[in-house]
Amino acid sequence: MARSIAFRDALREAMSEEMRRDDRVYLMGEEVAEYNGAYKVSQGMLAEFGSRRVIDTPISELGFTAVGVGSAQNGLRPIVEFMTWNFAVLALDQILNTASKMLAMSGGQISCPIVFRGGNASAGQLGAQHSTAFESLYANIPGIKVVSPSNGYDAKGLLKQSIRYEEDPVIFMESEVMYGEKSDIPDEEYYIELGKADIKRAGRDVTIVSFNKMMKVALGAAAELEKEGISAEVIDLRTIRPLDWMTVLESVKKTNRLVIVEEQWPFGSVSSEIAYRIQKEGFDYLDAPIRRITAADAPLHYAPNLVAAALPDVPRTVKLVKEVMYMAR
Amino acid sequence: MATKFSKETYLYWYELMQLIRQFELMAEEKYKMEGKIRGFFHAYIGQEAIAAGCMTGTRHEDLFITAYRDHGLAIAKGVSVNSCMAELYGKATGCAKGKGGSMHFFGKEVNFFGGHGIVGAQIGTGAGLAFAEQYRGTDNVVLCYFGDGAARQGMLHEVFNLAMLWKLPVIFICENNNYAMGTSVERSSNVIDIYKLADGYEMPADTIDGMSPEAVHEGIGRAVKRAREKGGPTLLEIKTYRYKGHSISDPQKYRSKEEVDEYKGKDPIQLILKTILANNYATPEEIGLIDKRVEGIVAASVKFAEESPWPDDSEVLKDVYMDKHYPFIID
Ligand SMILES: Cc1ncc(C[n+]2csc(CCOP(=O)(O)OP(=O)(O)O)c2C)c(N)n1
Ligand SMILES: [Mg+2]
Numbered sequence: 001m002a003r004s005i006a007f008r009d010a011l012r013e014a015m016s017e018e019m020r021r022d023d024r025v026y027l028m029g030e031e032v033a034e035y036n037g038a039y040k041v042s043q044g045m046l047a048e049f050g051s052r053r054v055i056d057t058p059i060s061e062l063g064f065t066a067v068g069v070g071s072a073q074n075g076l077r078p079i080v081e082f083m084t085w086n087f088a089v090l091a092l093d094q095i096l097n098t099a100s101k102m103l104a105m106s107g108g109q110i111s112c113p114i115v116f117r118g119g120n121a122s123a124g125q126l127g128a129q130h131s132t133a134f135e136s137l138y139a140n141i142p143g144i145k146v147v148s149p150s151n152g153y154d155a156k157g158l159l160k161q162s163i164r165y166e167e168d169p170v171i172f173m174e175s176e177v178m179y180g181e182k183s184d185i186p187d188e189e190y191y192i193e194l195g196k197a198d199i200k201r202a203g204r205d206v207t208i209v210s211f212n213k214m215m216k217v218a219l220g221a222a223a224e225l226e227k228e229g230i231s232a233e234v235i236d237l238r239t240i241r242p243l244d245w246m247t248v249l250e251s252v253k254k255t256n257r258l259v260i261v262e263e264q265w266p267f268g269s270v271s272s273e274i275a276y277r278i279q280k281e282g283f284d285y286l287d288a289p290i291r292r293i294t295a296a297d298a299p300l301h302y303a304p305n306l307v308a309a310a311l312p313d314v315p316r317t318v319k320l321v322k323e324v325m326y327m328a329r
Numbered sequence: 330m331a332t333k334f335s336k337e338t339y340l341y342w343y344e345l346m347q348l349i350r351q352f353e354l355m356a357e358e359k360y361k362m363e364g365k366i367r368g369f370f371h372a373y374i375g376q377e378a379i380a381a382g383c384m385t386g387t388r389h390e391d392l393f394i395t396a397y398r399d400h401g402l403a404i405a406k407g408v409s410v411n412s413c414m415a416e417l418y419g420k421a422t423g424c425a426k427g428k429g430g431s432m433h434f435f436g437k438e439v440n441f442f443g444g445h446g447i448v449g450a451q452i453g454t455g456a457g458l459a460f461a462e463q464y465r466g467t468d469n470v471v472l473c474y475f476g477d478g479a480a481r482q483g484m485l486h487e488v489f490n491l492a493m494l495w496k497l498p499v500i501f502i503c504e505n506n507n508y509a510m511g512t513s514v515e516r517s518s519n520v521i522d523i524y525k526l527a528d529g530y531e532m533p534a535d536t537i538d539g540m541s542p543e544a545v546h547e548g549i550g551r552a553v554k555r556a557r558e559k560g561g562p563t564l565l566e567i568k569t570y571r572y573k574g575h576s577i578s579d580p581q582k583y584r585s586k587e588e589v590d591e592y593k594g595k596d597p598i599q600l601i602l603k604t605i606l607a608n609n610y611a612t613p614e615e616i617g618l619i620d621k622r623v624e625g626i627v628a629a630s631v632k633f634a635e636e637s638p639w640p641d642d643s644e645v646l647k648d649v650y651m652d653k654h655y656p657f658i659i660d
Contacts, residue, residue: 031510031511031512034511034512034516035510035511035512035582035583038510058478058512058517058518059448059449059478059481059482059509059517060481061482062483063483087447090447090483125368126430127369127428127429127433128429128433129446129447130432266658266660267658291660294660296646296657297646297657297658297659298646298649301427301429301645302419302425302428302429303420303421303428303640303644304367305642306428306640306642309645310645
């Protein structure tokens, strides 16, 4: 049996199931307990688990992240929620300089099994300081893994995997605008391995790679293209680091064309990395340059038309696909 | 009964506080009813006395910097009401060209240094503004505002230490409205008297009744005098209250209606109105005229915002670098 539940509920089920199983797992962050979550992801968790395990923090990102990281080094398996990833920048020191490097510096003695999670990237007209997409920034860091799911089903399986089986720090990126979206979740427990991309739509003519909420743009473009007889294969990366470039390469061997859609800034982005890898491993299979649509090379402004102009959309993706198919007029 | 301040001062306070409140009530309506304003919107309603008292306690050259709850201080400092409303609408004529929205009002010309979205960040930036004034040898001071929630950021401690070490001309103003989103002051720290945070740095500190422009003016006056005379920073904990939710989307389950009503009973606008009427500084008819004038300014700002153009799409890559020839990545 499957149930249709919201993305936020899928995340909560993942956390609650793992917390029931393992007392070492706890949740900490701003407004996670008494307010039931700024975005209601942790609704009801304080009532079930009590204040020992569902812990409200003051607005002190660097401090509580450090406490989480230290506790992970000393036998616990924390989940640290950031109200959004924009605020985690204050805690980057702990994530980059401590969590990601502890295993290396200690010669393999001290690991840091911790999950950092929260909303990421643009969420409407929130202005420059509340709209950054951080996948590529974190994916640059050796020692951590970066997950960025596009739907509740994947999110639940990936989050459970991250909490229960990952022994390394995991960056888990959600989206405020996806929390209400429904997906079918089986009653049975399931896990999804990190580092495995998922072909969300099979196709022959062109490969479109995306992740997180930009998957909607990728799938929307594929639907449009189908009307014109173009068959697009759409790959959802799901995990950014490690990057499952093999799945992308296998697809490109079939389609010979690759378009990447992402909300990162263009310089040194996820698409840059994919483009490098595919040209290196699959040069002979490419019939056109690898192309991409990213967010504009600028902070995101507030005005609605500037938001629309700065972010990837279906029409521009369709147009780009036609360009790599040499069909553009 | 003699009043502490002049008739003009009371009338100024009344009109300014009314203007801020009516501006926000109108904007909130445009947000909720017509969807013309989007994004996060944090109302200052209830806290207007702080803006009023700070204005009469400082001079034009003094700098203000605050967090995202910025409409009141921007208007007080003199950012035009038209450009504030246009900013909320995201129009090209806004005080940040429609690029900032509610959280990011700016007005460099009137020494209003914004509207900042990362809790606690401007505590440090404000000290930096003060550093520049000291460096240049002026006697201008910086009013650096932040919330009770922001007082729990590490930033505060590093910067308090620096500001005392270098005797920076900055006044740290904690607008304590008792809540950081749904977290009350009591739930955020062992130290609930925020002014005591200054003790660790031997910084002078004071608590002030933030529902009274008179008290704010006097408290600010003492701190400003100290800073101007090279005496260094002060921490002022101003006790206030926000009548509205944290932002428009806050269901406010963490506090009771009775609590909100208690503070509405101490409303600063009503308080000043009482003083004005009791001292015959204005007749009820004259007050009516002020209210009408305010209403007119707010209505005109809506018309201005609605008739203003959207920013051109090419603005996406403008105001990112001062370098006019910067080679953006365009795929
Ligand atoms: C670094 C950071 N963490 C979290 C947030 C989300 N957030 C925005 S406002 C706020 C509450 C701040 O409360 P307070 O400082 O008391 O100011 P008030 O809203 O009461 O004016 C929080 C947690 C943020 N913007 N920045
Ligand atoms: Mg507050």
